[in-house]
Amino acid sequence: MNIQGVSVSSSSSSIPRWNYDVFLSFRGEDTRRNFTSHLYRGLYQKGIKTFIDEEDLSRGEEISPALLEAIEQSRISIIIFSKNYATSTWCLDELVKILECRKSMGQMVRPVFYNVDPSEVRKQKKSFGEALAIHEVKFRNNMQRVKRWRKALKEAANLSGWHLNDGHESDFIQRIVKEILSKLNRTLLHVAKNPVGLDSHVHAMTTLLKVESNDVSMVGVHGIGGIGKTTIAKAVYNLIANQFEGCSFLANVRDISKQYGLVQLQEALLSQIFGDTNFKLVNEDRGINVIRDRLSHKKVLLVLDDVDQLGQLEKLAGCKHWFGPGSRIIITTRDQHVLDAHMVEKIYKVAELTHDDALQLLSWNAFRKSSPPRNYEELANCVVKYAKGLPLVLVVLGSFLCGRSESEWKCTICKLQRSLNKEVYEMLKVSFDGLEDHEKAIFLDIACFFSGQDKDFVTRILEGCDLYPVIGIQVLIEKSLLNIENNQLQMHDLLQLMGRDIVYLESTNEPGKRSRLWCNEDVLHVLMENTGSNTVEGIKLDFLEDEDVLLSSKAFTKMKRLRLLMFRNAHFSKGPKYLSSELRLLNWPLYPSSSMPSNFHPKKLVALNMPQSKIKQLEGLKDFGNLKYMNLSYCEYLTCIPDLSTTVHLESLILKDCKSLVEVHQSIGSLDKMVTLDLAFCSNLRSLPSNLKMTSLQRLVLKGCIRLETFPNVVGEMSRLREIHLQETAIKELPLSVEYLAGLEDIRLESCKNLKDLPRSISKLPRLRNLVLFGCSNLGKFPKLCSQSDELSSCSNVLTSSNLSKTQDFNHSTNSCIPIGFPVLHSLVLENCNLFEVDFLASLNCCSTLKSLNLSGNNFDSLPTCISKFTNLKFLRLRNCERLRQIPEFPLEFPCYVNATGCTALIENKGNNVANLLSSEVASLSLFLSLSLSLSLSKPRTNDHHLCITEVSWTI
Incomplete structure (x- = not known):
């Protein structure tokens, strides 16, 4: 269970505010002038603030509101049971109220049996039985009140307390005072001078703790340094400590264990719980045995504050069975992994203040x-x-x-x-200091360069740096140094500033001697003055708008260890003469040279992002062995992509709008780890690899490649490909091998004016959801995708429930057609495809899935009756089908938006068509006809609960 903390206004308090340490409940005539007076004095002398009712006059039957309030405001209630206690209804009502506060507010209650036996109270014998018998007579009309008194007496008598029977009162009182004092001393932890926003956290914690349960429970409190974990733990400890037989609050476990060892913490734990400073342990193993043996039958409250190692928990609170029933262990930590590893199921994640x-x-x-x-x-x-x-x-x-x-x-x-306050810096840096070296490197890279970036992309870059980011990033999350939101790396602003301060302190005077440079002013100084050094591992220069930058030709020569180079909106006058072969990320839009440095060997490069560059060719780059991402979009001088057969890890190749690109190398068609290939708007691209066997490819974009006439042959299964974008290409046909694209969901062929035919094999794509052929004016026809069977009746059998009158003609022409195509198609767009007939609709096997059908701008004169077999069709677009004369009737259940704007022939035959539409009593059918005349046609409402539209109007 992981509960996220939410702060609320501090004005709504849920934490009890104790005005008194002790409330005394007693029978005045029995003990006021002796035992109770002496006890009150003993408590007073020890500075224990005690409420005692000074009223000595006869009382009424009802307890006063002031007394009820005093009970609620007391941390501990002491009930002094004496011989005549039960004769007072006032005392009995006090008792009921005290036990209510014990249950609802965690108040500690201790009984004193003053010259009476506990069994007399529990079983209501002798004077207690006699008094209750009298009350039953007196309150015979209110027996529920008497039952409450009996229940309260029994409950209180079962509580742990003190029994005085002919002993020395002074010694007895000293024992009581000593124990009360010890209870108060261990709960009076200083919480905060101004506890703003604390109440909601305490309430959430007490909900998790469920103190009333007899189970042993461990609860973790997790969050970033300085968020208030210790303060919350102290407040909860103060609130509930009096409900336990022993309590211990071990502060600063991390620091003390490092400085003095865990044995001292084990001794402190035992000393606090038993009030004995004589615990001397030989070693940690002996401490484990003593803790387990001494506490296994004792109900204890233990707080372990600022834990950072699993071993600390194993030595101080190894298992739940170390502690007695009802025990609670609270653990505060910056590292959630410590809690997970110790199997702590209940974790409270502390949120920032509002x-x-x-x-x-x-x-x-x-x-x-x-x-x-x-x-x-x-x-x-x-x-x-x-x-x-x-x-x-x-x-x-x-x-x-x-x-x-x-x-x-x-x-x-x-x-x-610019920099953190020193005290804040030291507080936040504690978590950083506890990291391994590779985890520190990951943290600093994110703090300086990658906060807000995509987690998956950054992970790939850091993997290339041999930093083990999969586990490293998880460690940072567990230690509250990093968050993931929408798959983006998010770092608290102060943690980011702390990380950057760490790097700044590497060299306060010379930026070129720091490991990472992100401040524009520092980067410009290093690049222009050539002050870089072998220390520099990463550079980021980021302008909000375009800026001209002067670059020393030798600026990168000394940076032999440079891993990360990122520029944005920086216009350099010339390119570098040297780039480190240690580079993993090269992000240089507007790269000013036509080629890379001749001595650049990018064997370790993971991502190359150089859009809008002047690069002409990449022939010098033979070894891209670790490259995963390449983006050379808008490189107007790039003419070809070289042999990439050694770039076996390439996953994304983006070459959008490379106007001079004529061809890409055949090797690209065999890159089996490629996920995205985007060549959109490469207007001079004429050829692709002849064969595609890219088994990992998911997205292929060729939109706007206006000179591309041939689509490659698909070799073998390419089941991961989800979408193909071929809009505005010169492609004439798709190969039969398109059937190997078994995972394809979306094909976009808008404005492919040279496309003449679609292969029948396209119908074998089992996952195709969207097929868009808008503006394919040379298509002329859509393939009929059906097999033959003499035994199968026509697809009009689907329509038997609609009782349509025009199915006979359709049966005559299609009575041997078995629908087999496009089983999950959702959207089919055939607008402006010069279609003269649409009988192919009978062969579509997507009756229950097709939701949108666009046949606008075509030349057919009627729709086949089988249109109504598409029972989930929501949109039927027939705009500007000027020859269309007939729209078939629809079944009663047919909810559809029909747009027939510009269907001029339809109105000429209006008597049949409109009447047919109206007579079908279509549920939720909207028909839009924008024509050259005005006409209103009505039909009486004969079945209002089915018929939503009884009038169709069209106007100029």
Whole structure:
């Protein structure tokens, strides 16, 4: 169970506010002037704030509201059962209220049996039985009240407490005071000076803990450093500690275990629970045995704060069975993997503060009130925006800015944009310091270059850098250093700033000696002054608008370890004479040279992105062994793609709008890891590889290749290909081998004016959903895709439920046709394809799947009656079918939008067609006819619950 924390306004409090440490419930006439008075004094002398009812006059039957409120506001209730306790209805009502607070608020309750035996209270014997008998007579009309008293007496008598029977009262009272003091001391942890937004977290945690359950439960509290995990744990500890037989709060487990070892933590755990400082353990294994043996029958509350290693949990709280029934273990950590590895099922992920709570917390620390002064409102909101909901950052900055002038606030805010406050930096860096070297490299790469980028793409780049990003990124997520949203890498702004500060501190004076450069000013300095060094691993120059850049021809010569090079909107006057062969990512749009440096050997290059470049040829690049992505779109001088047979890992080749590209090498057709091939608008491209055997290909785009006449032959199965875009090409036909594209879902053939025929094998594509042939004016006909059988009746059998009158003609012409084509087709577009007949519709085997049929702009004069077999058709478009005279009747269940705009012949035969449409009583049928005259034709409503339209109107 993983619960995401959501902060709410602190004004709605759910955490009890204790005004008293102890509430005393007693029978005045029995103990007020002796035992109760002495106990009260003993508590008072130890500084324990105790509520005692000083009223000594006779009381009414009803308990006062002030007394009820005092019970609710007390952390502990002590019930002093004396001989005449049950004779007082006031005392009994107090008892009921106390036990209600125990259940609803976690109040600690302890009974004192003062010269009475616990069994007398539990079983209501002797004086207690006599008193209840009298009450039953007195309250015979309200027996429910008496039943509540009996139940409360029994419940209270079963609680752990103290029994005094002819002993020394003074010693007895000292024991009580000592135990109460120990209970209070272990719960009085300092939580926060200004606990803004804390209540909702505490409420969520108590819901997870389910303290009333007798199971042993472990609950993790997970989140980024400074988000308030420890504060939440302290508040929860204070709230529920009094419900346990022993409690321990081990703070800073990470630091203490490193500095002093786990044995000291084991000793502290036992000492806190048993109140004994004499625990001396020989080693960790001995500590495990002692913890397990001493606590296995004891109900304890244990908080392990800031855990960062699984071994810490294994030595301090190895298993649930180490602890007695009802025990609760709370673990705070920045690393979720620690919780997962320890099988902690309940995890509370702490969310950032809301803007309102963040502003309030800042205001309390900076201005000592809940909101900023009017003249500081804008400045305060800037700080809140910077803090991104981290409470610790707000407290630190608020305290620093307290009492400072507006100009000092402005100066501080400007400084914070460049680097972190030192205290915040040290706090956040703790998680970074605990990473392995390759994990640190991944974190810094993301912080400097890749925050907000696609996770899969970045993973491929970092894999090429031998950084093991699959596990590394997961570790960063578990340690709250990284998030994934919509498959994008997202890093908290302050963590990103912390990472960049780490790199900045590598060389504060000379950027060229840092490992990563992302600041435009620093990058320009290094490139123009040639101050780069072997330390530089990554460079990112990113302008919002086009900028001219002067580049030293030797700028990259010293950067032998450069892995990542990224430019955007940078116009360089000339290209480099050297590029590192260590490059994994080369992102250089507008590359100014016609070729790459002759000494560039991109054996490790993973991604090459150089759109709009002046590159002419890539012949010098023989070894692209690790290349996965290549984008050379809009390279107007590129004429050909060389042999890529050694580029066996290439997954994406994007060559859009390369106007001079005439051919691509035959080797491309055999790249079996290629997923995307995009050659859109390569207007001079005349040939593709003659054969395609790209088993991983999913997307093929040839749109706008106006000189491409031939589609390659498909060799073997290419079942992963999902879409083919052939719009505006000169292709004349598709090969029969198209049937090997078994996974194809979408074929786009708009404006293929040379296309004359479609192969029958196209009907064998089992997953084809969309077939678009808009504007294929030379097509003339659509293939009939059916087999023959003398035994099968016509497809008009599908229409038997509609009782249509015109099926006989259709049966006569199609009575041996078995539909076999396009079993899952959703959309078929044949607009402006010069079709003179559409009888092929009978051969389509997509009766239940076809939703959109576009036959607009064609030359047929009638639709076959089998049109109504498409029972899920939603849109039938017949615009500008000027010869169309007949629209068949539709079955009653047929919900469809029919657009017959411009069908001028249809209106000339209006008596038959419109009447037929109306007589069919079509449900939800909309017919649009925009013609050259106005006419209104009505039909009486004979069956309103089926017939939605009884009037069809068309106007000029």
